[in-house]
Amino acid sequence: MIGIVESNNKVLEETLKYIEGKKIKLALASFSDLNGSLRAKLIPSSRLQSVCQSGAGFAGFAVGDLGHGPHDPDILCIPDLRSMTILPWNKEIAWFAGTLTEDGTPWPFCTRTILLNVLTQAKSMGYTMKTGVEPEFFLVKQGEDGKIAPFDEQDKELKPCYQQQALMRNIEFLGTLIEYMNELKWNVTQADHEDANGQFEINFDFSDAVTSADRHTFFKYMIRTMAEERGLIATFMPKPFSNLTGNGCHMHLSLWDEREERNVFEDAHDPKGFGLSAVAYHFIAGILNHAKALAAIVCPTVNSYKRLGALNSSSGSTWAPNFISYGGNNRTQLIRIPDAGRIEFRAMDGSCNPYLATAAILAAGLDGIEKRMDPGDPFNGNLYMFHSIENEFDKLPSTLNEAIEALESDEVLVKALGETFMETFIKRKKAEWKEYHDYVSEWEVEKYLKGY
Structure with missing residues (x-):
């Protein structure tokens, strides 16, 4: 079991010494469920050593979708000591991302x-993956009628992106968040008011894929906690407002030679002029080839498809991709090439499980490398304007049901993510789609009650 191996005596000894020195009293042994929600047990720091060795026990069936019935033994969470994160707002508590086992095996x-x-598959090919994410979120308040609105009542401009006045009205929240993130050594690069009213984005340094996924997971927890403390709701919901831009979570990524610490995506002699290598183009082709199935993982909710593929918002653009395409520094693409040596995947949204989404993107790209796939020529026009190109490019799925059907028939992704797990994931998502499809909405009543 990886978590147990990582908790070797030397690392454990150093961690326990650090915890004692910092007077940390409690530890959160945490893991992500299928949807990316955090589940945890609170452990006195004096018991951390035994938990690292034998795990924190959970009734798996109570969590749901862990392959457990009510009759099964405990599922055990083994903290990965490398992931230790001291809560900036309560320095007596340390959070640990964990891996799960039942009998010592993954x-x-x-x-x-x-x-x-x-x-591990990437490592067998000589690669490691580095990623950086750009999580977008809304700060909203909920009225007595249950309806939500942006927290900042003065944030009403039709094109509010980068609006300095709106940014500074929220400086207490954003400034505290940046302080926390830098305290955690995440190295914030910038923060901005995004394209929708009440929407923000924080950018921070890239890292290895596991560390970035851990940070992304903790980031969502931290934002929600900060909002709750202020009587607000922080939401990563893909499309909370029908007229506004939705919450994307763009991922910047590259593959590196593990032995030489060299970016294998970078090539100064790229004939296409983007500074990418043949390996990078094969990786891009893999993502394009699996894009429809990949959507079910990176855009995993019914609401995701209200964002994905939408053409208009009150600001003039949704900034979400419609077509399965790639190109240069062009934000209308599924895959954008912002700079030499890296690509940006723009379909992913705020509802994804960071671990699962990263795994799926990597699996799709590795398949492209293994099969030496060709992505074809890049497209550099405005994909939001050229509806006639539908015959040239495939479109991304328009519903969760369409994406799940694509995933169910994608043998590569199903195998890479685990056939047993994927059977459960697909079953859960089909049920989610049916629940949505069977629900009679307020819109339907208003539209059809008297008119038909």
């Missing part, structure tokens, strides 16, 4: 383990 329903498994 558990197939652990999404962090799924990512580690795909990274």
Whole structure:
């Protein structure tokens, strides 16, 4: 079990010494469920050593979708000591990302383990993956009628992106968040007001894929905690407002030679002029080839498809991709090439499980490398304006149901992420789609009650 191996005596000894020196009283042994929600147990720091050795026990069936019935033994969470994160707002508590086991072997329903498994495949090919994410979120308030609105009542401009006045009205929240993130050594690069009213984005340094997924997971927890403390709701919901831009979570990524610490995506002699290598183009082709199935993982909710593929918002653009395409520094593409040596995947949204999404993107790209796929020529026009190109490019799925059907028939992704786990994931998502489809909405009543 990877978590147990990583908790070797030397690392454990150093961690315990650090915890004692910092007067940390409690530890959160945490893991992500299928949807990316955090589950945890609170452990006195004096018991951390025993938990690292034998795990924190959970009734797996109570969590749901962990491959457990009510009759099964405990599922055990083994903290990865490298992931230790001291809560900036309560320095007496340390958070640990964990991997799951039942008998000492990796558990197939652990999404962090799924990512580690795909990274092992990459390692066998000589690669390691580095990623950086750009999580977008809204700060909203909820009225007595249950309806939500942007927290900042003065944030009403039709094109509010980068609006300095709106940014500074929220400086207490954003400034505190940046302080926390830098305290954690994440190295914030910038923060901005995004394209929708009440929407923000924080950018921070890239890292290895597991560390970035851990940070992304903790980031969502930290933002929500900060909002709750202020009587607000922080939401990563892909499309909380029908007229506004949705919450994307763009991922910047590159592959590196593990032995030489060299970016294998970079090539100054790229004949296409983007500074990418043949390996990078094969990787891009793999993502394009699996894009429809990949959507079910990186855009995993019914609401995701209200964002994905939408053409208009009150600001004039949704900034979400419509077509399965790639190009240069062009934000209308599924895959953008912002700079030499890296690509940006723009379909992913705020509802994804960070571990599962990273694993799926990597698996798709590795398949492109293994099969030496060709992505074809890049497209550099405005994909939001050229509806006639539908015959040239495939479109991304328009519903969760369409994406799940694509995933179900994608043998490469199903195998890479684990057939047992994927059977459960697909079943859950089909049920989610049916629940949505069967629900009679307020819109339907208003539209059809008297008119038909």
